[in-house]
Amino acid sequence: MTDPLIDVAAWRERLAALQSSEVSAAVIVQCDLMWLQPGLVGLRNEIDRAVMNALLRRGAGLTVDRVILHNLPVDSGAAARPASADRAFEEWHHRLSATSLLLCASDRPAPKIHRLILDGDQSSAPIPDMVEVLDNGDWTDHQRAGLALDIIHTVGATTPLTGYDMPLDGPFGDADPSVYM
């Protein structure tokens, strides 16, 4: 089931365009909490996969900036949020980090993933969700892309997602199961 607020066809069309050599950059914003709903897991997977596939295939010819939330809002609505949303948030970040870390190298740049920091009193991101591509030097929606790029270039508004501290080996108990004794 897909959320009716998302124009799935438009997202798919723009993502498919990433394969085109005429597209040199893209900015993808997924800061709405609805992306953490179980019904949108399929589309989220599809987007993550399409972005990475395009980057792996096109290498340095494509630059992708992604904006996701750094932290979930802590306003009054947070109490009503199911715990599964918080788990999905953590898992998504982990998967994005691992994908970049294990598939991208110097000749295949990773997507730049910017984590938008929400203040304590903010209940949602100040920019709308979007997928905008730079096609032959023109953004598909210049104004919307500009909003996202402004946030990305504002010092302190976002923090990059890196996998520098990711334990690639897995838990210690895999190598030495006796630790669980």
Place this chain on the structure above:
Amino acid sequence: MSGAVVQRRRQIVLCVCAVVLALVAIGYPRSPDDVVAGTQFSIAFFATLLTGEAVIFALTFSAASSWPSLRAIDSHIAFREWVLIGWFAALFTACGLLGDNRISATYGALLFLLANIFGIFSFIRLFGLASVGGRNRLLCRTLAEALGQAGAGVGSLSHGFENSPIVNTYLGAISQAVTSNDPSAVRDLVDQLVEAEVAVDAAEDAITLHIDVLHRLARAALVSGADPIQATTCAHALVDSVVRLCRLLPEPAPPLGALSRYLAWLANTALLMSVRGVASNRSARELVALSTDARLKILRCVDPDPKSATDRDELGTLLAEPLQVLLWSSDFAEFHGAHQASAMYGVYEILTGTKFMGNYWDGASILTQLRQSLFGGNDAVTTAAADAARAAFGGVEEYDHFWALASVTALATLRDCRVAHPPELVRPEFTPDHQLLGAYLRTFAAHRYFTTADQGRTALLGLLSRTAPAGSASDRVHHSRVGRTYRVPAPHVEPHQRPAAMILAVACRLAPLAPDEDDSELRGFLATLPSAGLTATAGLAARVLPGAADENGPLEAIVTGLKVLTLVGAHTREGT
């Protein structure tokens, strides 16, 4: 019938008797002399019973006894009710005589008679407890009631169970018996647990308690010097009991998988602790034997068509639902568990309703054949079981994804092949034999849903990035496990937490399966990986694959390590 109901019924009978006696006293009041004469005999007998009970009690139970607790003994022999009747009898008699009230005095005398009759009942019940068998029966019943009450708790799986004073007291008694190395006490306590008759809603809690006790016994054998023979005898009884309880459950796979994982973990831990000199090699040997034998028992109970059956309960299968068998089989392959490759025969048969006729020792791939039987177009099997399995997977993509994730967990938890395997710990399916390791690995490696380095990279991307969609087989298996730890000490780790094993799971599907096969696709895939991932994967390969640790470069280490796959079928190749 529960003890609380029996106790309540007994109290009602006593109240009715007291009322009837009151009516008799009102209707036929006796003279003070008659009352005094009658009461003298009654009190003498009352005192005799009381003394008798005190003597039996002192000889049978310790003052510090918590299992059985004084409360449990009291509710069984109705000591409090008995003394209370005696107190009322004395009160009415004394008041009647002092106040010259014939009815009261007569009522007191009659109550003394009731107390004596009830006292005999209490005395006989107490005598029953003086024997070990009687005590065991009481404790068995007490434990079953505690588990039943916890299981019936509203809106909680194990909350009531965690806080049950009776269960905690029982565990305390087990620990105490194990620490003091008292084999008969341990045996009695284990018998009480395995003989407890629990209802379906308490079966999961009972299984948790079984695994907890099993772990306490294993730990005592490894660390505290408890007699390993005694511990493993009890452990076998516990395993049999868990399998029996699983038959009651609508979803038997999570507890059966948990027990299978635990046993595999236990064998690995026993090996490591023995090699490090922490545990005696005798204890480790017994626990390894327990692990392999008990896992074979579980396998026979799951396999609908086992090679042989030693018991009637091993005929038929415990797991008929596709998702149940998927959950169990991925748990069964964790921690280098014994018999994991042969378990796939049963999995194939349950999922397709037909028998797999190949031999994995000769390199036959069960997962490839299963894929073909379920999603092979015209070759697909059309049985009801196959239809159910297809519905559970949804599509071939989910099939591939599910087994790839299962292989990630299996690969990540393989034994460290650099650790010397002491000869005394060699058991069937628990050996340092590279060919056996190759056969286990090949179960998954021969499931080749991609063939080129590029496709391998796409498959790795799928494993790394894809969150299980709601309702998919992976998601449903994951949700069946959530909150169900069964107190297995080794936690469930999601495959995405093991990135190096994900790479190795893809790499092994590109590795040559025969010595003369080309390894260029494997090398091509590994060469595209960033150095951090490649190094971590080489580290894993050095740990779990023989020969990999001797190589210098990470790429060579992985390629060399995966040559273990080519050993499978070597014995038949030599003859050709």
